[in-house]
Amino acid sequence: MREPQTLIESYPIPQGGERSAYRWLLLAAAFLFLFMPFITTFNEFLTALVMRLGGDLILRQWVAPVEARLIAVLLWPLGISASVSDQMLYLQAGSKTVSLFISWNCVGWQAFILFALSLVTGLQGSYSRRSKWETVAFGFLGTFLLNLLRIAVVALVAFHFGQLPAVIFHDYAGTLLIILWLFALWHFSHRFILVPLEEPEDWDEEPALA
Numbered sequence: 001m002r003e004p005q006t007l008i009e010s011y012p013i014p015q016g017g018e019r020s021a022y023r024w025l026l027l028a029a030a031f032l033f034l035f036m037p038f039i040t041t042f043n044e045f046l047t048a049l050v051m052r053l054g055g056d057l058i059l060r061q062w063v064a065p066v067e068a069r070l071i072a073v074l075l076w077p078l079g080i081s082a083s084v085s086d087q088m089l090y091l092q093a094g095s096k097t098v099s100l101f102i103s104w105n106c107v108g109w110q111a112f113i114l115f116a117l118s119l120v121t122g123l124q125g126s127y128s129r130r131s132k133w134e135t136v137a138f139g140f141l142g143t144f145l146l147n148l149l150r151i152a153v154v155a156l157v158a159f160h161f162g163q164l165p166a167v168i169f170h171d172y173a174g175t176l177l178i179i180l181w182l183f184a185l186w187h188f189s190h191r192f193i194l195v196p197l198e199e200p201e202d203w204d205e206e207p208a209l210a
Helices: 016-034 036-052 055-078 109-122 129-161 163-193
Strands: 081-085 088-093 096-101
Touching: 036 055, 036 109, 055 081, 055 088, 055 109, 055 129, 088 129, 096 129, 109 129, 109 163, 129 163
Parallel strands: none
Antiparallel strands: 081 088, 088 096
């Protein structure tokens, strides 16, 4: 005789790493927006630290020019032709021309610091090593693409609306985009990428008879 089937659906309970990642991101978002005036000072401290370590040379000579060229490619389908000279981005549509300077401090290295910090809590738990590396690679690539999108939108805002709206978007909306991306990253990773390690189910084995 068959037992009646239950109609109650079961939903997956978030793993410890996922809960920790969400908790950390909520605290980070609250801190960023509540203490936004102090973030500028902290960003200046990080900037000075990066300059002392020589990281600004790498960002200025290698990262900023490459991102400027990639942004020019992104803007081309939107009807804005762009030419690149080192870190300068010259936008033109019709008779309107706008020049933008891609500073090494605006290429999005801060987003990678937040991403690295989120790895500490997001990868907590018993997951396979391969799935962890896949999560790191997926998150790194997504953060890089998000930075390109963010700078491209800043360029669009500067081209159509001027410098002040572009600065506001850069300082506030850009931070919000990073937080939203990290939420989406860890939600997706814990659902589809991270593979829990199988634990031995000793309790299912029948005890040996004496």
